[in-house]
Amino acid sequence: MLAMSGSSKDRITNLQAAVILVNYILAAGILTLPRTSVEKVKTPDVWITVIIGGLITMIAGVIIVKLSQRYPEKTFYQYSGEIVGKWIGGLLSILIIAYFFTISAYEVRTMAEVTGFFLLEGTPTWAIIMPFMWIGLYLIIGGITPLARLFEMIFPVTIIIFLLVAFLSLGIFEFNNLRPVLGLGVIPVLKGIKTTALAFLGTEVMLLLVAFMKRPEKAVKVVLIGVTVPMVFYVITVVMVIGALSIDGVTTRTWPTLELMRGFEIPGLIFERFESFLLVIWIMQIFTTFTITYYAAALGLSQLLKKDIQPFIYALLPVIYVIAMIPKNINDLFHMGDMVGNVALLLFAVLPLILLLISRLKKGGKA
Amino acid sequence: MNTQQLRRLLCSLSILILLPLAGCWSSKEIENLGFIVGTALDLEKKDPDHNGHLLTVTNQFVTSETIGSGTKDGKTQQKAYKNISETGDAALPTLRNMILRIDKRAFAEHSKVLVIGEELARTLNLQQTLDFFIREQEMRPSGLILIARERASGTLESKNLVDIPAFQLIEMTQGHDRTTKILPPMTLTKIQGKLQSGSSFLLQSVSSIKGEIKFTGAAVIKGKTNKLSGFLNEEELEGITWISGKGKGGLVRSFDDEGLPIVYEILSMKSVIKSHVDGNRISFDLIIESEGRIAEHWDVSEKDFENGYLKRAEQASVKEVKRLIRNVLNKMQHTYQADVSGFGNKLRIEYPYVWEKVKKDWDQTFSEVPIRCEVKLTIKDYGTSDH
Structure with a gap:
């Protein structure tokens, strides 16, 4: 049951790796992205910003992969010490572990807020969070392979339902809301890049995932595919939401994507509540993000302290719960998301590049 | 405590855990619900004792009883809907006061239409009037907004016992396919952007003449104030x-x-x-x-x-x-x-x-x-x- 890399059963295919990445990236952001990005950009060109954000994430992802490929079969927690020494490496690992379980808490809380508001009014937050977390715990005790297999099942369901509900909303789509393209030049587009790039948070999982891959030499391709799929999702989302609600309408909605799904009815169809479909896949996406970050944090602790992973899984459960309950209201929660995003920018855009350079200079790892 | 006893204790505890699983946490029986299908908002004459404006909210309820009574054997004893009005100074407190008058739990998930009275639209910023209806998650943003000439509550009345006026209003907007005298529908989703953008726009206007509702041109909402400034005829x-x-x-x-x-x-x-x-x-x-x-x-x-x-x-x-x-x-x-x-x-x-x-x-x-x-x-x- 030792989840140290090297044991042959803990191996995932490249397809599974890509699916994990996609599922990790798609999470809480999809419901708020249209608002957060329009607030910054203020023109209908948000979709361009989303594409640029995706491309930047791809570059960051490739750097992370290049770094990980130099140390085959080792995760970041194991090889960071080789690059910058045991102490700094350990410190960095702790930072990243903290990042992972904070993200995991953030996702859980967002899920609880949205389901508590739209689906289960009156159900206490803890009652929504706890089963969710226990099921997550049950899943990750099995290690990375069950995780990958579950993600593979969730992935096609997500795509089909998402495309279906997105295109059903075409009825209230107005093309003029998306015009003009680049009407006020490129400056507004650039203002939103940080926001959209943060929506693609998730490539950092490659710091660990490469070590589990059967064919790590193909990891760059995994990153490219793994970021492109969410990019398509996001572009469709912002285009449909802005097309229906217009720039001015988006900025005042707390959950604009849900607003879009609630904004139309199709007479004659058996179903009327299209947002429940969206919420179903969205909750599944939150679950995937929650479990992978939870696992990444537990794995980090176990590899850092060179102990069995199981006790850490159990120990992290209350920690995540407590962090999830810290934000007092929804604005606190959004702040927490921003904060985690800023940390991520430092940890996963700047740091891997520095480590890669040091590693090259020291000629460490596999050239 | 020996192992036998411990096992029994654990067994009974796990059965206890199973019990709450059988029911849905916040379930509501459909017979006990009063479905709000339409809402009318009117401004009352200013109250001298009161600084602000007074709103009258009229909700059109459809309940399990009214639905059944409308069509029984072709004979109608009772209206197919039930209108309840209540006056207050903001939308939600007024709505909550309705609890004192109706035995059913008001349920707005199927609310289809919101009619705003002329006086109200002229005096108050639409953004303020609609705030609650946009904020509330129980209201569907796909609901339509209409402006009534004169009083809005009149448009939710019908002489015919089988009709439900709120549904009639919805059906009538479909007519925009066959005449140029009806505007394309404006939903709560769409009106958000209009109100925020500061540009003027039109809302369908409806009037009630001798208990019959009729679409009569459009209401002009000024972008700067978000208030009604007048009507366009057909x-x-x-x-x-x-x-x-x-x-x-x-x-x-x-x-x-x-x-x-x-x-x-x-x-x-x-x-x-x-x-x-x-x-x-x-x-x-x-x-x-x-x-x-x-x-x-x-x-x-x-x-x-x-x-x-x-x-x-x-x-x-x-x-x-x-x-x-x-x-x-x-x-x-x-x-x-x-x-x-x-x-x-x-x-x-x-x-x-x-x-x-x-x-x-x-x-x-x-x-x-x-x-x-x-x-x-x-x-x-x-x-x-x-x-």
């Missing part, structure tokens, strides 16, 4: 539909040289607005194209088979369409000084930088902007008869 609304080119069907009634009516039925409609900016001068070109057929002509002597006649009929209809458009443009530019037909939007798309400068006082600027208008109608056929 004829003016026809002009608006031609300018927007969004009509899907409808008629143009004109007269031939002898004063006999010719009716042109619209099969398709397209309008292009072109903006021009020359220094500080903004102007617009409006080009309208439509295809249709002759649906009715009272002059028995004319021969439809002759192209010359079709030309004359086309010209008569073009003249009428132009008159409609001129008429409403005049009203928009001079009476209301409000651009409600998308000229500003076109400028925003074609000249974004110019728009940034003029958008603040656009309605003012718009009232002096020259608009050229060109109408081209093509008669494709004349039905199955040549008299």
